[in-house]
Amino acid sequence: MKGESLSRLYWQRFRKNRLSIAGLIIVSLFFFIAFFAPVLSPYAPQAINLKEILQPPSARHFFGTDSLGRDLFSRILWGSRISLSVGFVAVGISITIGLVLGLISGYFGKKVDTLVMRFVDIMLCFPAFFLVLAIIALTKPSIWNIMVVIGLTSWMGVARLVRAEVMSLKERDFVLSARAVGCSNMRIMFRHILPNALSPVWVAATLGVAGAILLESALSFLGLGVQPPTPSWGAIITEGKDNLEIAWWLTLFPGLAILVSVLGFNLLGEGLRDALDPRAIMGKRDEHFLLPG
């Protein structure tokens, strides 16, 4: 009963902002495309047709064709699956690590806290892209490695967020009463504190998907990500860049796909933040913008 009215309140706040709604629509569309890519795409993404190479956009090929005659529209539709799965798995990993470390750090405090937070500080010293690149280079470039590596190098923000939340929550009465009835530390952490610390995590996760999609595209662009012929948006741009002068569509459309989907997740994340935490309307809320990949 209460849960329902609370989520209605969130929804009312959320839909007030037209940009948030735009974000929701873009993200829903993105899911729809990724899910129905096999049905929606007019051609097979890998189908080579040497009779129709480097065709400009037309009614037959909405976004034109590449140097092997593959239909760019179909490849971009299929590419959404790569971006979406990398985004979600990578963020799943980083959220898990961040949650656990943040919980431990905030809950136990003192030396544990110092240790974990120093670790976070040190990890943040590395230019993220350098770290990711180094690890990827030492392993074999594949979609799985990319997911894991992006996840392993992007949990620090979540850890800080959760820690701050836990530190304020653990002084509350409900935690005290849980302890009074003899709950174990584990139970208090995961059953009592964690559910109450989640709302900023949802925001961070949504924004994190956007970041992971950007990072994956950059890695695939450099040839260290998803390997051809799998249609990843970044890799499509790499394949098209040598023909930029005669086939602009090979560069323009995949880039737009990245831009729009990242924009969607960012707008959705910002909208969620405004809806879940109205106090955060000003001040530090824009900080995530400052540390791009």
Added chain:
Amino acid sequence: MKNYIFRRLLSMIPMLLGISIITFAVIHLSPGKPTDLATSLNPKVSLEARQRLEKLYGLDKPLYIQYFDWLKRMLRLDFGRSFTDGRKVIDKIAERLPVTITLNILSLLIIAGVAIPLGVIAAVKQHTFLDRFTTIIVFVGFATPSFWLALLLMYLFGVKLGWLPISGLYSWQFSSLSLGGKILDLAKHVVLPVFVASFGGLAGFSRYTRSNMLEVIGRDYVRTARAKGLPERVVIYRHALKNAILPVVTILGLSLPGLIGGSVIMESIFAIPGMGRLFYASVMSRDYTVVMGILTIGAFLTLVGNLVADILYAWVDPRIKYS
């Protein structure tokens, strides 16, 4: 103040140690050995030769000994020799580093110089068309993949319009140009990379300045200044801006790792001989010693950047007493 700087410098020591441990762990715990490229990928190399090679690089010793050996050498700034051409890693980095640092400082200056006024204007004119317009630009700017933007601009200004060169730092006739010509030539080469590198940051910083400014404008001392009858210009630029800008200084320092990391893409696309391109090349050829060296130096630069930002912050804000 001196005391504060000294303490901050001391606190860098454990951080540096941590950086070295993570660098070492990243390289040595991942599958694949540094000598793989020269050995297992090359069927002609015998097992014996491989072991000789591993011994040469100390790869046969236990990990912790390798770490301490590496650390000891690093303290003397000896990062070893490159696997690919045998040159000293420190030399290879030293000749590339100035390029990357100069480009990043230029980008930072542009970010600060454009984003701060933009953010102030957006805040002062809150809820106007201008404010909404910058908000949308910020979101779009942040979602734009930098490598893609670089390609499009290269195509537009380099190929289509032919106004700007698209690769390298100098033209081939650079040495025969006059001083003014040289400066112009360099400027033409760096304008696109620097613009693209600062693009993402521009969006973020104008947004951040805006929200700081909005917060400050709502404060009592700004109302007091207005109530005294000061002109709006003085209220905004003397009373509000000074306070709003402080956190921005720190954040500029924090954006350094992002910029340095981004130099990999920028320098690869524009064929600029900087550290980012060296890093990419080393990663591709699995040149471990160079990769380790650059990772360490990149993290060190970030650490120094944060330190400088903190000191600047303490220096410009008299309210903060570090004792």
